[in-house]
Amino acid sequence: MASIKHDMNDNYGLEESLQIDDQQIMSMSVKELNTLLKSMKPNDAAHIKRRRRILKNKGYAASSRNRQTSLVGNLSVERSQLVKQINQLRGDNETLSQELRGWKQRYSDLQLLTTPPTSTASQNTTTESSK
Amino acid sequence: MASIKHDMNDNYGLEESLQIDDQQIMSMSVKELNTLLKSMKPNDAAHIKRRRRILKNKGYAASSRNRQTSLVGNLSVERSQLVKQINQLRGDNETLSQELRGWKQRYSDLQLLTTPPTSTASQNTTTESSK
DNA sequence: ATGATAAGTGAGCAC
């Protein structure tokens, strides 16, 4: 058995006979639309209004999908950037660590040069202070 | 005017009369299903098969949406973690920089102590080398 | 009335 359904999106010639297309139905202002609808049979007017709502909804749905898509896109891009930044910082860190080691060494060397060890014990103490 | 539509989701009593519900239709194996369908009128069999497909699709759609949702969720969480990591690294960086400055200073101080300036010019040169 | 979104459905692709 088949059931009776509302007409939905099949415009079955109404719009064609009125020389109106979807774009116009959708973009017309409410004022313009009402003026137009008053010159039509109530059923046809209702049909057009319903069609307009559906068309707008279609647009909203598309926007929603686009938003969702670019949301994911943005997050992905952002992630790449953050990862890149992390790698950069890790590099900087490594560089700084090396520099730090270097200067500690230089300091230590200079210190040894400055205060030559007088005994095994004192040498140890001196080295400790610059670790 | 109204148009004739396929029956879609209104099961108009068929399933009830056969004592089958959506869950069973969906989860039955193909083998079981075929056995069942052979004992039915062709139209009813077709209806059940179509219904099964629709039910499965409904599930797929839900899965798809869940995936999409958790994708965004994961990306967001990941972003937070990355940002946190960056802040951590920046802190480390700052610490290292300060340590570095400190050691350079100590080196410089020790150097000044070791090789006292003999003239204004030579003092400048010494300072330059440790900046 | 308008805009947004979740859920269901159909179409069409890939395996």
Place this chain on the structure above:
DNA sequence: GTGCTCACTTATCAT
């Protein structure tokens, strides 16, 4: 045949 995803429709919510 099964699973997936896109586009569309509907229902529903908020403004």
